[in-house]
Structure formats: structure tokens, C-alpha cells
Amino acid sequence: MATRKKNRLIMRQVGPIQAADVTFGDLTVIVGPQATGKSIFLQTLKLVLDRNAIHDTFKHHNVVFNGNADAFLGGYFGKGMAAAWQAGKSRLQWNGKDCALPELARPSKAKQRQESLFFIPAQRVMSLASGVTQNFGQFNYGDPFTLRYFSDAVHDLLQNEFGAKGELFPQANRLNDTLRRPITEHLYGAARLAVDAKDFTKRLVLKVPGHAEGLPYTAWSAGQREFTPLLLGLYWLCPAGGTTRRDAIEWVVIEEPEMGLHPQGIEAVLLLVLELLRRGYRVVLSTHSPVVLDLVWALQEFKRLGGTEADVRRLLNLNASAYAKELGAAVLKKDLRVYFFNRANAVQDISKLSPMADEAAEAEWGGLVGFASRTGEVIADVVNRAASRPARKRRANPGVAAAPVETPAQ
Numbered sequence: 001m002a003t004r005k006k007n008r009l010i011m012r013q014v015g016p017i018q019a020a021d022v023t024f025g026d027l028t029v030i031v032g033p034q035a036t037g038k039s040i041f042l043q044t045l046k047l048v049l050d051r052n053a054i055h056d057t058f059k060h061h062n063v064v065f066n067g068n069a070d071a072f073l074g075g076y077f078g079k080g081m082a083a084a085w086q087a088g089k090s091r092l093q094w095n096g097k098d099c100a101l102p103e104l105a106r107p108s109k110a111k112q113r114q115e116s117l118f119f120i121p122a123q124r125v126m127s128l129a130s131g132v133t134q135n136f137g138q139f140n141y142g143d144p145f146t147l148r149y150f151s152d153a154v155h156d157l158l159q160n161e162f163g164a165k166g167e168l169f170p171q172a173n174r175l176n177d178t179l180r181r182p183i184t185e186h187l188y189g190a191a192r193l194a195v196d197a198k199d200f201t202k203r204l205v206l207k208v209p210g211h212a213e214g215l216p217y218t219a220w221s222a223g224q225r226e227f228t229p230l231l232l233g234l235y236w237l238c239p240a241g242g243t244t245r246r247d248a249i250e251w252v253v254i255e256e257p258e259m260g261l262h263p264q265g266i267e268a269v270l271l272l273v274l275e276l277l278r279r280g281y282r283v284v285l286s287t288h289s290p291v292v293l294d295l296v297w298a299l300q301e302f303k304r305l306g307g308t309e310a311d312v313r314r315l316l317n318l319n320a321s322a323y324a325k326e327l328g329a330a331v332l333k334k335d336l337r338v339y340f341f342n343r344a345n346a347v348q349d350i351s352k353l354s355p356m357a358d359e360a361a362e363a364e365w366g367g368l369v370g371f372a373s374r375t376g377e378v379i380a381d382v383v384n385r386a387a388s389r390p391a392r393k394r395r396a397n398p399g400v401a402a403a404p405v406e407t408p409a410q
Contacts, residue, residue, distance in 0.1 A: 007282075009048070010093040014101070015040045015084035019346035025335035026277055029296055030286045031350075031366035032341030038286045039122070040084060041341070042253050043077055043146055045284070046117050047104050048094045049251065053115040055107040057149060061136050069105035076105075079142030117251035118153075118237060119146040122259065122286075124229040127151035131204040131217025133158050154232045158202060162195065168204075169193035169231065173240045176323045179275055182268035187227050187261075191215070204228065226260035227269070234272050237281070244279050251282045258289035266291045271316060278330040290368040296336055297353040297365075303332060340366040 008023045017037035022028070030038050047054060054076065058065070065072040070082035077084070084090075085101040092099050126147060127134055133155035139148045162168060169188065170180050191206040196214055205214030206224070217225065233254075237246050257273065258266045266289055276283050285292065295315075302311050309328030310320075318324040340348045340361045350362040357363040364370040 008093075008095055009041070009045055010091070011037075011041060011044060012091040013086060013089045014044070014092065015081070016343065017041060017341070017347075018344060020339075020341070022339050022347065023337070024282060024284065025337035025351075026282055027273070027296070027334055027336045028282075028284045029292060029336075029338045030284065030341060031288070031293070031338065031368060033343065033367065036341040036343050038341050039255065040077065040081075042119070042255065042284060042286060043144065044092065044101070045251075046119050046146060046253065047076065047101075048092075048099065049117045050115050051104055052107050052110060052113045054145060056113055057136070057145075063141070065105070067106065069102040072105035073101055075141055076145045078144045114248040116248055117253060118233070118246070118249050119150060120230060120233045120252070120254045120257075121146045121150055122255035123147045124150060124233070125225055127154050127229050128204065128217060128225070132201060150229075150233065153236055154229060157232060157236050158195065158204075167192055167194045167207075168235075171240075174235055175238065175272075175275070178318060178321060178324050178327070179271050182264075182271060183231070186264040186268050187224060193228065193231075221260075223260040223262065223265055227265065230254070230257065230269065234276075237276065238279065245281065249281070251284065252276055253284045253286075255286045256288065257285060258287060258292065263291050267316070270295050274316075274327055274331050277334050278327050288368070290365060293338065293353060293365045293368060296338060299331060299334075300336055300351070300353060303336075307332065338366075342366075 006023050008021070010022075011017050011020045013019075015037055016035055017040060020037070020041055022030075022041075030041070032038055058072075058075065063075060065075065073082040073085070074080060087102075090101070092101060121144065123144070124147070127150060134151045135155045136148045136152040139151070169192065170184060188206070191208045194205055194207045194214060196203050196205045204217055206220060207214045220228075237249065237252060239246055254273070257269045261269065270292065273283055273285065287293070298315055299312070301307070309325050309332065312318075312328035312331060313320065313324050316328075318328070337349070337351045338353060340350050342348070342361070348359065348361045350357075350359070350366060353362065353365055355363055360370075361367075
């Protein structure tokens with residue numbers, strides 16, 4: 001298999017980002033607290049890759065900036081975000097070439113105008129107001145471009161490609177059964193995702209046994225509302241038929257895929273992420289979920305210790321179908337990377353995710369397992385104190401003697 005080109009994005013002194021130097025793998029996971037610059041970083045990746053396509057999209061929707069860089073940056077990142085770039089201090093470099101956000105605020109002379117990165121934003125639930133998809137023009141100036149464009153893509157998918165279909169999930173020709181079953185079990189249950197067009201508006205509903213009209217969007221669970229636009233985005237990336245990928249798209253960014261989901265629902269989403277990798281997309285995730293890093297850590301250990309596709313299937317609770325075997329074998333060949341964004345510090349490469357690492361950022365997986373580790377230590381101390389009390393005091397507090405506590409290490 002041919003080695004892929006390593007892509008590297010460097011940003012310094014841009015908004016909350018002090019210093020970020022990220023070399024992307026096939027799957028790159030970004031972790032860190034809120035307001036550490038993760039979204040700015042990922043939106044900048046989109047801008048350096050799809051500069052002309054973004055300008056063309058604004059122009060197509062009659063959004064004109066007349067060469068005003070601040071206006072463009074506010075329209076792209078969000079109102080007021082032009083101040084994130086500080087002349088003389090901020091730095092941006094893509095694959096060894098220096099550039100600047102104000103420079104990217106104008107189209108380049110390059111002939112390449114096709115989109116190469118598809119962005120599924122954290123605010124994706126806003127793309128389905130009351131279960132109705134929103135087009136680009138229904139948002140306001142200052143709403144991030146990535147949200148507006150994602151919403152427009154989902155709107156086009158629903159109005160055109162799925163226009164004549166009443167049912168969106170499950171579909172036999174969309175996603176393998178291995179991927180559909182966990183979605184059914186952990187996200188939709190007996191409900192079926194459908195389009196209701198009876199009021200001359202295509203509105204998403206959940207068809208539930210015993211409910212003739214279908215549940216309206218506002219009656220869904222929070223997890224179902226968060227997952228459905230993500231599912232539609234994945235439908236867009238995984239066309240029906242023999243087409244492996246969508247047009248010229250090479251990259252996929254998904255912000256916080258775990259939002260609103262139970263851990264088993266997150267596992268179902270991660271299977272979809274692995275499907276994107278199998279299809280050859282480069283995938284970048286931002287996350288606050290230890291479940292995501294559990295998977296990455298396990299895959300890293302499998303690669304280090306000579307694990308097999310059967311180990312991957314066991315981890316993901318998959319049967320021995322031909323598809324599942326292919327998926328397991330494919331992900332073991334992928335380059336996996338993890339970066340930790342922190343306030344007032346340089347971004348750290350914590351890809352090994354070693355619990356024995358000297359650096360707390362790596363040992364605690366960017367803070368995602370820090371509380372669990374601390375809980376285990378405190379409980380162990382309490383157990384040891386209880387065990388060291390004189391017998392008479394322990395008898396006076398029979399609950400201590402009767403209910404020994406096991407620490408995670410046990």
C-alpha cells in the first residue's frame with residue numbers, strides 16, 4: 001500500500017492557541033478542555049484546504065465581502081473572530097508554506113476549486129430546526145461557515161436524493177448491516193426515521209409502532225436529535241451503489257461525535273467512523289469522550305502487539321462476516337494520532353496514550369480519565385484508613401467492615 005503524504009498544520013498565537021504543531025494521520029483525534037482552540041484549528045484546516053471552494057460558496061449565495069478580510073473572517077469563523085489573528089504575532093503554516101488568515105480571506109489564483117474536506121460541526125443539531133433541514137441562506141452572517149455549509153448539504157440530500165423516499169433509516173442499500181444493527185439497537189430502537197411531507201414541508205419524524213403520525217422532532221430524545229444530522233452527513237459521505245467516496249472529498253472532520261449519546265451509542269458512531277477510514281477518507285475528530293480514546297488506545301495496542309482483525313471484531317462485538325473481517329483488517333493498517341489542546345500551553349502529541357507516561361497529559365488522556373484515576377486513589381486511601389482502625393472502632397461502625405470497597409486496581 002502506498003504511503004500517504006504527511007500533512008502538517010502549524011498555528012501560533014491565534015486566538016486561544018498558543019502553539020499547535022499537528023501532523024495528521026489517517027485518524028487524528030483532538031482532545032482538550034473547552035475554549036482551547038480546537039474548533040478554530042479545525043476550521044482553519046478546512047480553510048487552507050478549500051479556500052477557493054469556500055469563496056465560491058459565499059459568492060453563490062450572494063455573500064460579498066469586497067476584499068474586507070475582517071468581514072470574511074467574521075463570516076467564516078463567526079462574528080468577531082477576525083480579532084483572533086494578531087498581525088506580527090500570529091503564524092500559520094501548511095505543509096511548510098507560510099500563510100496568514102487575512103491572506104486566505106481572498107481567493108487564490110489556483111485552478112483547484114473543488115471541496116476536499118467535509119465538516120460535520122458540533123452545532124449540527126441547528127441544521128434541523130423542528131425537524132426541517134435549513135439551507136445556507138437561512139442562517140445569519142456570523143453563523144460559522146462550517147455549520148451553514150453542512151446544513152445546506154444535508155438539506156440538498158433530503159430535498160433531492162431522498163426526495164421520493166419516505167424512509168431514511170434503515171435502508172438496505174445504505175450502510176452495511178453490521179453498521180445498521182447497532183444504530184437500531186442503541187439509537188432508534190423500534191423507531192424508523194422517515195420523511196413526512198403531508199403539510200407541503202419535508203419534515204423528519206420517527207415512525208414508532210402504535211403512533212400513526214410519527215413522533216415530531218421535538219419529542220425525540222436528545223441523543224436522537226444529535227445523531228440524526230450526523231447520520232445524514234454520513235449518508236452524504238457514503239453514497240449508495242458502487243461509489244466508495246463522495247466526489248473529490250478526501251478529508252472528514254467530525255466535532256464531538258459523542259454529543260448526547262450513551263456509551264453504547266458512541267460505540268455505534270465509532271463503527272461509522274471506522275467505515276469512513278475503510279473507504280479511504282482521512283478522518284479528524286474532536287472529542288470529550290474517553291470511549292473514543294478507549295478505542296484508539298486499543299487499536300494502538302493491537303498494532304504494537306500484533307493483534308488481528310479478530311481482536312478488532314471482539315472489541316467491537318462484531319460477528320465473523322466478510323465485511324466485519326475486512327473492516328477489522330483495514331483499521332489495523334491506519335495511522336492513528338492524538339493531540340491534546342490546553343490553555344496557555346503548546347499542543348502535545350499524546351498518540352501513545354500510555355497510562356505509564358511521565359507526562360500527565362498522556363497518562364490521563366488529556367484529562368479525560370483524570371477524575372477516574374483520582375477517584376481510585378482517594379477510595380484506596382479511605383479503604384486503607386478503614387482497615388487500619390482499631391477493631392473496637394470498626395465494630396462501632398459495622399458498615400465499614402461489612403462493605404469492603406474494591407479499588408480499580410483490584
